[in-house]
Amino acid sequence: MKVSRKTEYGLRAMVALASMAGVDRTVPLREVAEAEAIPEQFLDQIMAKLRRGGFVTSVRGAGGGYQLSRPPEAISIGALVRLLEGSLSPIACVTEDAGMSPESLCDLYEGCHTRSVWMRVAAAVTNALDALTLADVMLNDVPLHV
Structure with a gap:
């Protein structure tokens, strides 16, 4: 089984989100992209899919970003x-x-x-x-x- 870049980046982004904030606060997409060296536009598409799948939540506007929808466990x-x-x-x-x-x-x-x-x-x-x-x-x- 060969894993796509989308899956590789998605898992890395989830680990980064959990490490940076967990379920307590949001992290801007740009911070996750920079921390994990993932192209921001591609990460935006991945995060949208993760949000639709119920893995993350998002907040728009100042102080917005993404956070886990539930604890890492x-x-x-x-x-x-x-x-x-x-x-x-x-x-x-x-x-x-x-x-x-x-x-x-x-x-x-x-x-x-x-x-x-x-x-x-x-x-x-x-x-x-x-x-x-x-x-x-x-x-x-x-x-x-x-």
Whole structure:
């Protein structure tokens, strides 16, 4: 699974927000962009998606900016990555998209001998990311074996 820049920057921005302010105060977008060396326009798009997804709140005007919508312990890395990245599945036939059936995505679905490999990979990635919170990442307390 290759993670997009959007997801990489989104996670870094969330860690920066949590470190700078948490749920207590807002941080201007420019401060987060500068702290994490993320292009401000791209970060603005990412933060809009995070706001729509319920991970952050925003305040406009003087003293405005972004803050976490809940404590870092309550923010799942798996949910964050799914919002920014979409499916965590490494291949279409094991997609977690409720609107698509695996059979409709692959002609070889019925007799495929490798699908079980991709199902295991998808389960491992999902379980690993769902076991982590933003607080774990902030504390650099991410176990190598979950």
